[in-house]
Amino acid sequence: MHIHPLITDSATLANLCARLANADFITVDTEFMRESTYWPELCLIQIADVNEAAAIDPLAPGLDMKPLLDLLVENEDVLKVVHAGGQDIEIVYNLTGKTPHPLFDTQVAAMALGQGEQIGYSNLVDSWLGIAVDKGARFTDWSRRPLDARQIEYAIGDVTHLATIFPMMLERLRKTGRGAWLDQEMERLADPSNYANEPDLAWKRVRVSGRKPDMLGRLKALARWRELEAQAKDLPRGRIVKDETLGDLAGNPPRKQSDLAKVRGLSATWAGNDIGGRLMAALESAEPLSAEELPARDDRKPGLGKEGSLVADLLKLLLKIRARDIDVASKLLARSDELEALAAxxxxxxxxxxxxxxxxxxxDAVDLVEGRLAFAVKNGRLKMTRAEEVA
Incomplete structure (x- = not known):
């Protein structure tokens, strides 16, 4: 495979993208910084097919990224392959309002091949290629320039190894007949709604106790306010207000702005400055959460009860057994909330x-709930057995 020098000019990037537009698939990875910002700062993009690979410097002055972004989000003929690509997809979405499509995530595919629910990239490379990935540059400051040769080599390795692994993984999926298992998961990963930072939905990320509509309405208004402040200032949410302080404000709202000086976690200056005024305006605009928006109760689903909770536990045991028997990650088969809903x-x-x-x-899950399936121990191993066989 030909490895290009770091690409910093528009003509070289356009020529690379024109060639890659004819590939069956490309592998993609990014390096970014977001410790001190709301929006991730894109510092490097790595891309490869079976013939060539390159790292692209998006911080290079005057670099026209349009050919690359068009390849990622407009070209439906080229499959985009990532590993644990959620943050990479988010970056592309932030730049274009679209997500790469069609998409294939090798971490998700590994779930269907019995490699666990969240296998890391270095473990994936080791298991498929027997290569130990150099982790020395993993925590580098990718925004600093110039990048040295070791950093670039490390970054490009993320896509060159993936370009070798993907066809091998695809062949095993075909042999096992499990390729179709992943279609729904890949489409879900590519759904743009997963990456839109909607201020009106930000409250759902904040954990608070209680379900009172007025308190949750204040939380929704405060979380929306914080999201907009963080976006405008390009600061992490927690640098504006931490979650626990947001919850305290929603549960015990101050009556006037001067009371903000007494709130733990807020600067005393908020009692008289503009940001404190905007916080108070958000509280004043808050309306009780509607019945449709109220989250489900946390007591193991409505109507589950003690007996239903025991049935849900049996379903989880059944899930473990089946996942073990067919060598697949249990999370790919079913999630806990589905099991509880079935039990209810x-x-x-x-x-x-x-x-x-x-x-x-x-x-089998339905049969267990409805009494047609039972557990049995055979040769020291727990198995699922039809109830009539037990009888």
């Missing part, structure tokens, strides 16, 4: 009751 009586609207998930697990 749900029989529709659950992914585990559709398609391949139903064939591999959902059918």
């Amino acid at each position: 009586g749900a029989r529709t609207g659950l992914p585990m009751l559709e398609g391949w998930r139903y064939d591999q697990f959902g059918r």
Whole structure:
């Protein structure tokens, strides 16, 4: 594979993208910094196909990134391959308002091949290629220039190894018949709604106790205010106000701006400055949360009860057994909230009751709940057994 020098000019980048536009797939990775900012600062983009690889410097003066971004989000003929690519996808979304598509994430694919739920990149490379990845440059400051040769070599390795692994992984998925298992997961990863930082939904990320509509309404207004402040100032949310302080303000709202001086976690200057005024305006505009927006109760789903909780625990045991037997990550088969919903009586609207998930697990899960499946120990190993066989 030909490795290009660091690309810093528009003509070289455009020529590279023109060639890669004819590839069946490309592998993509990014290096970024976001410790002190709201928006991740893109510092490097690595890209490869089976023939060539390059690192691109988005901080290079005058570099026209349009050919690269068009390749990622407009070209539907080229498959984009990433590993644990959520943050890479988010960066592309922030730049374009779109996500790379079609998309393939090798970390998700590894779940279908029995390599765990969140296998790291270095472990993936070691397991498939027997190569130990140099981790020395992992925590480098990618925004500093110039980048040295070791940094660039480390960064490009993330896409060159992936370009070798992906065809091998695809072949194993074909042989096992599990490729179709991943279609829904890959489309979900590429859904742009996953990467939109909607201020009106920011409250859902803040953990608070209690479900009073007026308190949650204040939390929603405060979280929206904080999100807008963080975006405008390009600062992490926690640098504006920490979550616990936001929860305290929602639960015990100050009556007037001067009271902000008494709130733990806020600067006393907020009692009289503009940002404190905007916080108070957010509180004053807050309305109780509607019944439709209220989160579900946290007591193991409405109507589950003690007996239902025991059934949910049996379903989780069944999930572990089936995941072990077919060598797949249990998270790919079903999630805990689905099991609890099934135990509470749900029989529709659950992914585990559709398609391949139903064939591999959902059918047995329903049979267990409805008394047609039991557990048995055979030769010291826990197995699923039809109830009539036990009888």
